[in-house]
Amino acid sequence: LLTNRREDMEPEAVWEEKADQLRIYSGSKFQTVEEAPAGTVCAVTGLSRTFPGQGLGIEPPGAPPSLEPVLTYRVLLPEGTDPHTALAKLRLLEEEDPQLHVVWREQLREIHVQLMGEVQLDILQSLLAERFGLEVSFDAGGILYRETIAAPVEGVGHYEPLRHYAEVHLLLEPGERGSGLRFAAACPPDMLEGHWQRLVLTHLEEREHLGVLTGSPITDMKITLVAGRAHLKHTEGGDFRQATYRAVRQGLMEAESILLEPWYDFRLELPAESVGRALSDLQRMAGETAPPELEGEEAVLTGRAPVACLRDYGREVTAYTRGRGRLFCTLGGYAPCHDQEAVVAALDYDPERDLEQPADSVFCDHGAGYTVKWDQVKAHMHVDSGLRLGQEEETEAPAAHAPAAPATYSGAQALDKELQAIYERTYGPVKRRDLFQPAPRPERTASSGESRPRAVPPRQEGPEYLLVDGYNIIFAWEELQAVARDNLDAARQLLMDLLSNYQGFKKCVVILVFDVYKVPRGLEEVIRYHNIYVVYTKEAETADAYIEKATFEIGKKHRVKVATSDGAEQLIILGHGALRLSATAFRAEVEQVEGEIAGILARNNRRDKARPIQTAMDRAKGRKPSS
Template sequence: MFPCYFGSALHSQGVEELLDGLDLYIKDKTYPAEFGAKVYKIARDNQGNRLTYLKVTGGRLKVKDIVEGLNEKINQIRIYSGEKFEAVQEVEAGRVCAVTGLENTRPGQGIGAEEESDLPVLEPVLTYQILLPDDCDVHKMLLNLKILEEEEPELHIVWEEQTSEIHVQLMGDVQIEILQRMIKERFGVLVEFGEGSIVYKETITAPVEGVGHFEPLRHYAEVHLRLEPGERGSGMQFAAECSEDILDRNWQRLVLTHLEEKEHKGVLTGSPITDMKITLTSGRAHQKHTEGGDFRQATYRAVRQGLKKADSILLEPYYEFRMELPSENVGRAMTDIQNMFGKFGTPMIEEETTVLTGSAPVSLMRGYQKEFTAYTGGRGRMAVSLKGYDVCHNQEEVLAESTYDSEADLANPTGSVFCAHGAGFVVDWDEVEEYMHMEHTLESGNDDEMNVMEVTLPKRRHSSIELTQEELDAIYVRTPDPKKNRSTGPVTVRVKEKTREPGSAYQDPKWEARRRAKAGTEEYLLVDGYNIIFSWEELKELSERDIGAARGKLADILSNYQGFRKCTLILVYDAYKVEGNPGEVMKYHNIYIVYTKEAETADQYIEKTVRRIAKNADLTVATSDGLEQVIIMGQGAHRMSAPGLKEEVELALKELRGEHLGRQVNLKNYLLDYLDEETAKQMEEIRLGKEKC
């Protein structure tokens, strides 16, 4: 029996009866005492506060509680009714609420005892470029779209750093219309979409071992991974077979975390890898020097090194279709499917109608609906659904059109870093196994019997490049790690050269090209003046009494620093509020000081300068403005925070003082030191009384 109610919410008819029926027939759910909650929505209020909508499924939730697994605190609990809400101190199991203070939640996430929801069934197969109006800031819009992506999990926003373009992965035209309207309503910008392209994926055809090693000075980690192809549609799977006698359990868990935390790129087109099982087979840590960030680097490099060795293939999405069409049009449909490299089963004939089912690549079936309707005279019906990914039908053509270079992808390096004679050196992916510190694991397949041996490196001559700690940390910037060690001294990293015969002048041509390119590049440092002043405590205190004195002191500090760095240093100050100000550039000792013109901020001046010279110069911008850092990195410049600049200045001053104090200065003047040899000899005899003056 099914209870049935009739009414109209618009006219307030039958509402009370329906609610009474729900109360009568629905049993109250019993919730456990252990706390649990399910996140089902992310939004923002009018003030921009991030709201996490959730249902408490166990225990109680109170204000100021620390959420288990997130280490974040609940600042406020709101019970919403439309756009209005009531702030409460706690909610019990069964209640729905919105909370503030949580920054790392996502829809479908289980908190506490609650389990995660299943992944979405639909997966986008097309990528579109978002075309912005000329007066729209691309980086500001990127941040807005990332906020929208948090609220709408089905969106996949992708930032193409090389071309400074925003791409979005969608299913088709319907989602485009919805997204276009949402952007217009939320941000007041009418965007257009470029022609869609296919979202490819990559996999491998046979098992392979990947080795990653990360060992700059005072760091150490080595990881061995077995990469195996999986069944179509199996996705990514991760496991560990390494003995705890070889690598402690906590390091193994860390490696698995690093494998799961990101979407690894393939080496053919830079597309995500899929249908693969990656197993940790061996590894090594150092008792004193190993950190979590070292295993992050070693793990990423092991995946990429394995992919470079493997036979990779390209996968493309396929549609599963069902066609109902007149029998006289079956021949045309079957011919079209074959031309689209598709497959179909035995036609099923039903009177004058025939049903065809099968699959075909999305890239060739896009837009076929219109053609199908035309040649069937509107009497045919076709429905498609995403089947999944399979081998690409035109891999050679796709690779020929792709501009991706796995060796030029600095964010996903394929080589490893080793250490010898107190300095690190970079080894290309195809030579890593000559230097690795562990045995191969792919052949034996039994890690318990694996003997660890130390490999004695062959004697090779190296050319060294001195790198500061900041430049070493640039590796960590591209793969951020919450735990970062900052040592005080410079770190030496050497780039290895080919083995040479004694007396030979041969050098690695790749290294020589990089050395010449680096030597011919002019170095610039742009400093956001007021951002630095208000970030450095001593300058901030001085600015409260005299802002001019703070500007002068910063200029003096940077002048000394420029004398050490020998770069072109530009100090930029905001003067956009000065009416009629045309802007000013002045030379102060060995640096340049810029006061921006009216209606131009320091950020705008820096962005304009970065766009103009970043491609042909080594450019660094010193600022702690988070948005500004994102923008300048997108334009190809390096970033340096205000604390980082302060540390650099202090290190430079320390080295200058060390050089000065290390000099042997004679503080006494002797007359004989300034006389010619004959006169000095005569004066010495007079001093000894052998001769009278």
């Protein structure tokens, strides 16, 4: 039984398979053995999940290939050959040689191979003929380009067809040349839970993301998750995959993209009389050359030049030096393309027609999903990431060492205004009952016929009402969420105790609502827990629906606040004229109340014992009371 298990591996990446045979080879012959001691070179059959360079047991994986393919060729199959059959044979060779990359383009039904040059091409052609009897040829080939960006940009993605929900905000930043792609998360856990954040990072890593200039893979970038949102009931794992892909693509559409091409570091040895011709050629190729070095009758030129220009130059050197010149090339990494406009125009890639790389987002309205174009999508987002890229000149820099404002409800007024603006764009103006009452209509008297204003019944003064979406708060607060993983009843009880203390200090009417809508034949139940009300909804009624109904009825006569982080619920609450408390702001307010209660208890419970008799005697003698 063989396994790839190691201490530093994730559990989902571990596999175990049973080996059929252990073989000791001698030339083309072999013998089977029962065991192979340490240091033995043997073959193992029956494994389906191994690959070259993989470490089994305690062995770490081998180093990745040092050579990276920079050229791509289209495989030209004999007439009548099934491309899928040929693809399977090429995949087998790809498993054996990590430096061979096979790409299947479904829309064109074409097979492409990515190699270093013509030598590998000849070897591959011979292998296919010898092992599989498949005679293939290749086209002229092309360059493997990469893309990156010039400046930071925020990419956003939203995926919300009916009964689905996910929103992702990513910060895309350019990296150093050769750094590849790096991924990180800087999203507050009260905005997006940790397991959703890890899922977003997984989706970033699992796919090769393509740029918008030529459809080439992106590189040399750092992508950071800065904000996001999930729905307690409607979010599925695949929703964040869609939102993540769209966020990357939307950011690339807004960014200034740079096309990167591979460059060679070269060494050119040739007769001294041919130096002038070589320098002229390299200058025409946009190459960078050091001063020539003379070694007897020969000269040596070193420098770097684009692969697209040097790929066939070795033949020219052989021709004009009559076989005395030699060109040696090694891959020197990727650098900005020397003729970006011409390459982009020649490839003629339209990013908006690439259906496999969508940049638009999907939103929900009246029970149906609709698409918002990438250049308009930020105005529809439900979350504000706080990033203000490119606006430093328009805003004044904050004072140095300014103390941070406490996260109380007053700090969320700006969010209320933003939510109200979104609501009004969607459903029309919000008419608050306490501020926008229409003027009373005139009422005629029977005696004189004169009009007098009809009295408007005053709004009743009374306690403020606070409605709390129980499960929304439990899964938004880290402490309660940790308790809920082991015992959901304990988390509910802890939240009830916290709200009981909060009510005793604030003197408001607290109504805590829990979903029981999935319980068959469940009836609505309202209980009194100490000084707060706890509501368990009936079958088929969610906490959102109950809060909406209660907000509308109570808000006619009293001021109402609702504690929830549900974006859709917040919009409806604003429409009913109520105020909202996000989970973060409500947590800060509860912590502030708990702190003030602890301070009062500390002041009232003195550690020193009271001594009334000694105090009276001290006063009678005209002395200060002894402590």
